[in-house]
Amino acid sequence: MASKSEEKIILAPVHFPKEILSRHLFETLETIFKRPVYIASPKLDLHPFFDPARDQYQSTAILKHFIKTTPRGESKICLLVKEDLFIPVLTFVFGEAHMYGQFAIVSSHRLREQFYMREENLKLLEQRLLKEIVHELGHTFGLVHCMDDRCVMHNSYTVEDTDHKNVYPCEVCFAKLDEVL
Amino acid sequence: MNENVKILIVDDELIVRESMKGWLEEDGYHVEVAETAEAALGMIGEKEFDMAFVDIKMPGIDGIELLKRLKDQYSTIDVVMMTAYASVDNAVEAMKVGAYDYLTKPFDPDYVSMMVRKIIARRQLEQENVRLKENIETALKHVHIIGESPAIKAILKQVEEVAVSDTSVLIGGESGTGKEMVARAIHYASPRRFEPLVVVSCGALPEGLVESELFGYERGAFTGAFYKKKGKFEAANGGTLFLDEIGELNAKMQVDLLRVLQEREITRIGSNKSIKVDFRVLAASNRNLKEMVEEGTFREDLFYRLNVFNIHVPPLRERVEDIPLLVEYFISMLRRQTGKQVEGITAQALNKLKQHGWPGNVRELQNAVERAFVTAKGKLITTEELAFLAPEKIPVVTSPSLSLAEIEKMHIENVLKECDYNISMGAKVLGIDRTTLYNKMKKYGIEK
Ligand SMILES: [Zn+2]
């Protein structure tokens, strides 16, 4: 598990409940991406990215702003937010990432059971969050969407898709990841 | 294969260009952007783009005019028009000039991805056969049907043969042999691979919810129906419906299913509008459906509709030569998922695995390797970690005087004993879900 010391993953919760980020979540990320995972709370004001007409926050703009204000490095940084995200052409997104880039963002908004008028389930939320984080980070390592609906790199359009897939990449995607790690 | 697909986005708004490029790149496509129609024309003149997303309202040459010129000079490119406001006039004009489709921002993410896949599928169909072989190979890489035995080779040949058509396929074989893998292979090698594969485990559907799960419902159709919900039949539209454990379907649902297959339309609960559905059906069962038909517990007409093509997946004990490859695959998967450095298995331990009877087939083998992997102390799994596999299996005596229920009870007890009464593992080996196992344990009074 040798990795250069500066190559790490940083989870960056923004007004986001850190309790949900369990030991298990960190360990799973470390195993898959073979590097240490840290947590850091960036100062980031999301208000400028709120679109009142849509009652949502624009994820592309958030990422863009965050990149401008963050020094370049080798770490992958994944922002975690509670707010509902969209990109201008789409009704919503669970998250967004830059292919082969350094940055990603994941929202818990549509991963919560309450959003679907069902009873809160923290265990399930953690599981979904973990899958979406692995997925978006996977993009930053150059993985594209996978046709295997059990693979974490399969694209989720609904939370049912997320529940259906595994936390891990499939054999094919793992092999691609091996090439870049 | 997606990186061969070239998409051009033409929009004067930077944020639209950037976000759409990012979104489509996640699907693996090659995406370029142009700020104006003039720039787009220059780019299309130099590179063979497969499709273009074009904003209608742009300064200079507008979207409709660009569409006209593209259709005139580069007619093979598929053009999708985008607009911020739905305007029927614009849409009608765009379609008349030859646009592939017309989108009003914002779009649903699945809708756009689906549309792109449909366009690709259609374009590929036009240059078919060249790509077909390649697609099947890619598909098979993704479904992990592992083995080099004649039996496995024969199955892969059957999959290839049947994938291209729309034929219904019935997949038979014992629990744990990998029937679902075969279904997935057929779907991913078929022309419907860009559409959803919807899996229904008929045995796991909770009684009373079967109908709403399959047919969907309208908001307010019953207490608790806060939202309207698509059922499995509707979700499979365009794609493949895989009915696992089809033998568990009750009599009423057999009738309902047959009707759907015949009429190709469904009605949501609480609605009186029928919806056309188009999907391919694959079914699997570990029970002998032919016998069930003779007993009268499975409808004959439904059986013949499903059993147009038949694939039998042999039990693991009939393809012992595949065990080393399977074990190697499971170990490599586990190593990646856990980070634990177990690199293989000793020859002796492998012998032990080859000699075991594997009543639970590949699934049981996988569980055994998992268990051994977790307890392994060195770089190799040894016979010590496999001690839980009884050396001589006590043959299950199935006297002809026993009823089916008695045999079921005995088998469940045996499997549970073997799994140390771990319900999840027991259910996995038996090929049923945990609830079903609990119910059966209650029914037969089986306790730890
Ligand atoms: Zn994959």
Ligand SMILES: [Zn+2]
């Ligand atoms: Zn993605």
